[in-house]
Amino acid sequence: MTANPYQFGPEFAAAMDARDPLSRFRDRFHFPTTKSGEPCIYLCGHSLGLQPTSGSDYLQQELRDWAQLGVEGHFHARHPWMPYHRLLSEQTAALVGAEPIEVVVMNSLTVNLHLMMASFYRPTRDRYKILIERSAFPSDQYAVQSQIKYHGFDPATSLLELTPREGETCIRDEDIESRVDREGESIALIMLGGVNYATGQFFDLASITKAGHRKGCVVGFDLAHAAGNLPVRLHDWGPDFAVWCSYKNLNGGPGCVAGCFVHERHARAWNLPRFAGWWGHDEGTRFQMGPNFRPMPGAEGWQLSNPPILALASLRASMDVFAEAGIENLRAKSTSLTGYLEFLLQQAKSERFSIVTPSEPARRGAQLSIRLPRAGRGLCDRLTSLGVIGDWREPDTYRIAPAPLYNSYQDVYVFVERFLAGLS
Ligand SMILES: Cc1ncc(COP(=O)(O)O)c(C=O)c1O
DSSP, X not given: OOOOOOOSSHHXXXXXXXXXXXXXXXXXXXXXXXXXXXXXXXXXXXXXXXXXXXXXXHHHHHHHHHHHHGGGHHHHSSSOSTTGGGGGHHHHHHHHTOOGGGEEEESOHHHHHHHHHHHHOOXXXXXXXXXXXXXXXXXXXXXXXXXXXXXXXXXXHHEEEEOOOTTOSSOOHHHHHHHHHHHGGXXXXXXXXXXXXXXXXXXXXXXXXXXXXXXXXXXEEEOTTTTTTSOOOHHHHXXXXXXXXXXXXXXXXXXOOXXXXXXXXXXXXXXXXXXXXXXXXXXXXXXXXXXXXXXXXXXXXXXXXXXXXXXXXXXXXXXXXXXXXXXXXXXXXXXXXXXXHHHHHHTTOOSSXXXXXXXXXXXXXXXXXXXXXXXHXXXXXXXXXXXXXXXXXXXXXXXXXXXXXXXXXXXXXXXXXXXXXXXX
């Protein structure tokens, strides 16, 4: 058994902050303030990440170029808009463990999920099912059900849902694999959240991909809660596609442009059906305005429209901070910070709440989901009004996310102090 690295008391939190090599990044973000002007205890980066202080400079640059250059900005802006989305390719690839050709930032998450399913969900009479978590984010549920119906199948018989075992809160990875082994021949697509939004559970994506491919299934992941939260190695793990948003752990801003991964093995799969738009067309001939679509190789071939430069500018600001901090360094701090949150909550030995997120650090990221069956919503609202910000998910879950880029051990300490005081 490893020794417990944590101690009670505010001095410990202060000492940990003093020796935290990433603490300098805290000042690179705007913290919302309370009515009296104090910075909030913001533990909600799993929902909306904070604004980088550099964000407005990145946006101003594009606004200035637009004002001064108009349409000429496409070629003559300081960062020309025509290839602007590529400014994000290397960093995005590094963030999700991909090759640059495998990633693109475009659209929003649910749109990208539909685009991916248009290409990769190809049901046949014998193989038509989609495997998903029952507790998947509703948008994913709606998207997969609508795709099933779009292809003329019935979600009642075509949607396979994974649930935890009786009395457990999270789905066991081995149960996913054995389900795939048992029913894989009828499964067209495995589509799981990399980190489940409600429980914070991080699935074993490499093993699930392997199990799925062994049975001939297509494998895709929604990494909304994984991207920027923990390191993933999409190229090596080998899923066919993945999608994610950039307004949570990636701090791109509300509704910011999303990410998409298509494995290199499909980079030149010209025969895959896809919903096409002109920005996915071969860039060498895009402006010849011909009638026939010829896609770019790689993920860029799934683009539809010319990209939203202002949203990309905002995302660049945050991706530059991310690249500077390094996802592996962030993960090391995150593991420690979430472990500290768990340690402090457990000391309360209260029966009024329980932690549903797995206790093994390898099976979770920067989030603990606290089940509060009685009066939890009221407590969450009261804490929010005091400037302590997590979020509530019906019916009974209070989600708290210590983001390693900008949260401190003292944030976690103060949160637990106020949370426990509010419980009593
Ligand atoms: C896991 C997950 N999937 C999908 C979505 C929907 O994202 P969007 O509204 O950007 O399409 C969210 C939003 O929070 C999410 O958490």
